[in-house]
Amino acid sequence: MSRYALPATARAPRTLALILPLLGTIASSTACTTGGDEVDPVSSAASPTTASAGASPTNQPSASTSTPTTIPTSAFVELPAELRKLPRRTTPVEEALPKLCANEFGTGGRQVTASAAMTVTYKKPGEPDDYTPQGMIHQTIFTFEGDGATAYMRRLRSAVEACPSYDQGGNPVKVASKPLSGAGDEAVLVSLTWAATSLNGERTGGTTSTQIAVARVDGVVTVFNDQGWEGSSGNPETLDRTVRDGVKTIDAWQR
Numbered sequence: 001m002s003r004y005a006l007p008a009t010a011r012a013p014r015t016l017a018l019i020l021p022l023l024g025t026i027a028s029s030t031a032c033t034t035g036g037d038e039v040d041p042v043s044s045a046a047s048p049t050t051a052s053a054g055a056s057p058t059n060q061p062s063a064s065t066s067t068p069t070t071i072p073t074s075a076f077v078e079l080p081a082e083l084r085k086l087p088r089r090t091t092p093v094e095e096a097l098p099k100l101c102a103n104e105f106g107t108g109g110r111q112v113t114a115s116a117a118m119t120v121t122y123k124k125p126g127e128p129d130d131y132t133p134q135g136m137i138h139q140t141i142f143t144f145e146g147d148g149a150t151a152y153m154r155r156l157r158s159a160v161e162a163c164p165s166y167d168q169g170g171n172p173v174k175v176a177s178k179p180l181s182g183a184g185d186e187a188v189l190v191s192l193t194w195a196a197t198s199l200n201g202e203r204t205g206g207t208t209s210t211q212i213a214v215a216r217v218d219g220v221v222t223v224f225n226d227q228g229w230e231g232s233s234g235n236p237e238t239l240d241r242t243v244r245d246g247v248k249t250i251d252a253w254q255r
Contacts, residue, residue, distance in 0.1 A: 067113045067143055067144070067145045067219060068113065068114055068143045068220075069113050069114050069143070070114055071114050071115070071116040071141050071143065072253070073088075073118070074249075074253060075141055075249065075250055075253040076088060076116075076118045076139055076141065076246070076249065077120070077139060077242055077245050077246035077249050078120070079120050079122055079242065082125045082126070083122045083123065083125060083238060083241075084120070084121075084122065084123075085121040085122055085123040085129070085133040085134075086120075086121040086133070087120075088118045088119065088120045089118060089119055090116075090117070090118055090119075091117045091118055091119045091138055092117065093106075093115050093116065093117045093140055094106070095117075095138070096117035096118075096119065096138035096139070096140045096223075096225060097117075097138075097140055097223060097225065098212050098223075098225045100160070100163045100166050100173075100175055100192075101159075101162070101163035101166045102159070102163070104156060104159035104160055104163065105140075105156065105212070105214070105223055105225075107152065107155050107156065107159065108142050108144070108148070108152055108221075109148065109151070109152070111144045111145050111146055111147075111148025111151070112142050112143070112144055112148065113143045113144060113145050114141075114142070114143045115140065115141065115142045115143070116140070116141055117138060117139060117140040117141070118138075118139055119136055119137070119138045119139070120136065120137050120139070120242070121133050121135075121136045122134055122135055122136070122137065122235070122238050122242075124235075132229060133229050134228070134229055134232075134235055134238070135210075135226060135227055135228045135229050135232070135234050135235060135238070136226075136227050136229070137224055137225065137226050137227075137238075137239060137242055138223075138224070138225040138227070139222060139223070139224050139225075139242075139246060140222065140223040140225075141220060141221075141222045141250070142220065142221045142222075142223075143219060143220050144219050144220070144221070145219070148219070149216050149218070149219045149220060149221050150216070152216075152221050153186055153188070153214070153216050153221065156188065156214060157177070157188060160175065160177045160188070160190055161177065163175050168194060169201075171194050171195055171197065172194065172195075173192050173193070173194040174192070174193045174194070175190065175191070175192060176190070176191045176193075177189065177190045177191070180213055180215070180243070182244070183213070183215045183243050183244055183247050184215035184216050184217040184247045184250075184251075185216050185217060185218065186215070186216050187213060187214060187215035187216065187243070187247075188213070188214050189211060189212070189213050190211065190212040190213075190214070191209060191210075191211050192209060192210050192211070192212070193207055193208070193209045194207065194208055194209075195207060195208070196208040197231065199230065199231070208228065208231065208232065208233050209233050209234070210226050210227060210228055210233060210234035211226050211234055211236055211239050212224065212225050212226065213226075213239060213240075213243045215243060215246070215247050217247055217250045217251055217254065218254060220250055220254065222246055222247070222250060224239060224242060224243050224246065226238075226239040
């Protein structure tokens with residue numbers, strides 16, 4: 001035996017001393033690799049669902065393929081040039097939806113997958129552009145999953161029927177509703193009538209009226225809230241045309 005060779009009992013601790021750090025390095029590397037699968041909280045936030053052309057494994061359409069989660073500007077109606085006072089503009093949904101006795105038109109529930117609103121300002125046909133506008137129509141669009149759109153219409157009808165009148169700044173407003181034919185899969189027209197007042201709030205002896213139209217197109221519901229300029233009456237003919245054009249626009253968007 002060479003006088004420089006270490007006995008077996010002396011070599012073992014030294015060998016272990018070399019192996020243990022190596023094992024620690026491997027374990028540390030494995031732990032980093034496993035932890036790398038967890039994305040940081042900021043980047044792991046849920047992203048908007050995008051539509052997919054493929055079917056789900058169960059051969060049933062998934063929510064992402066059957067229900068839009070975003071609503072483009074192209075889904076909203078634009079007035080024809082002879083009625084358009086100003087271009088359409090984005091409006092907060094809570095400001096666009098009307099409120100009568102309660103929040104009748106905001107009862108979308110958890111089945112709503114997207115909502116957005118835009119406003120168009122209209123004029124009387126043939127009037128110059130520098131004339132005062134005749135009114136504004138706020139259009140809100142809701143998309144639903146499942147039977148949410150049908151359920152919304154059912155709840156809305158019941159809520160409106162339960163509100164025959166309400167108070168608007170001390171001025172009673174009468175509420176009436178009826179089916180609106182030829183607009184989407186189903187539609188309802190709500191009429192509001194109250195005593196006319198001047199800009200100072202004094203009654204003038206006449207009446208003011210405006211309308212709200214709600215239409216369902218498959219799993220989409222759209223609400224058209226017509227408001228006359230500075231408290232004046234709206235224009236039923238303009239609203240009716242806008243509703244029917246709006247339904248066609250939504251139908252084209254869904255195709």
